[in-house]
Amino acid sequence: xxxxxxxxxxxxxxxxxxxxxxxxxxxxxxxxxxxxxxxxxxxxxxxxxxxxxxxxxxxxxxxxxxxxxxxxxxxxxxxxxxxxxxxxxxxxxxxxxxxxxxxxxxxxxxxxxxxxxxxxxxxxxxxxxxxxxxxxxxxxxxxxxxxxxxxxxxxxxxxxxxxxxxxxxxxxxxxxxxxxx
Numbered sequence: 001x002x003x004x005x006x007x008x009x010x011x012x013x014x015x016x017x018x019x020x021x022x023x024x025x026x027x028x029x030x031x032x033x034x035x036x037x038x039x040x041x042x043x044x045x046x047x048x049x050x051x052x053x054x055x056x057x058x059x060x061x062x063x064x065x066x067x068x069x070x071x072x073x074x075x076x077x078x079x080x081x082x083x084x085x086x087x088x089x090x091x092x093x094x095x096x097x098x099x100x101x102x103x104x105x106x107x108x109x110x111x112x113x114x115x116x117x118x119x120x121x122x123x124x125x126x127x128x129x130x131x132x133x134x135x136x137x138x139x140x141x142x143x144x145x146x147x148x149x150x151x152x153x154x155x156x157x158x159x160x161x162x163x164x165x166x167x168x169x170x171x172x173x174x175x176x177x178x179x180x181x
């Protein structure tokens with residue numbers, strides 16, 4: 001895969017059911033997308049299941065990609081949606097959602113020195129947050145979804161999305177402050 005890959009040609013070859021093209025397409029994005037799956041999964045096995053289901057969907061819907069945005073972004077969106085579907089099917093989070101009351105509208109993050117903390121440690125701290133708060137934080141901060149989109153995807157209210165994000169921020173700030181002791 002050292003040569004430059006023409007995405008349009010690769011997609012056309014995939015649509016023509018060329019097995020080698022499917023393999024190239026998979027290898028092109030699978031490492032990054034596995035990392036995305038790991039953000040939402042509770043184990044490597046679960047992440048593998050999510051990735052496999054996502055690629056089934058990707059290859060089924062590849063004909064709908066119109067080259068309006070990046071192919072990687074389109075693939076990532078499907079992976080995230082597949083992870084959310086997986087979580088919803090397993091009812092890990094969705095039965096647990098409740099609005100957290102009495103949290104401030106916004107938490108100031110400017111006191112945190114995130115540049116001095118390794119990325120892996122930040123990911124670990126986020127993954128140690130309560131499941132629903134971590135999920136909303138990931139969708140908002142990593143995937144860039146709005147609170148309205150999160151509410152629709154998770155079948156919760158916008159207020160619950162906002163309160164869970166604030167809860168996540170408070171807990172993450174506390175965990176980071178403990179690192180600096």
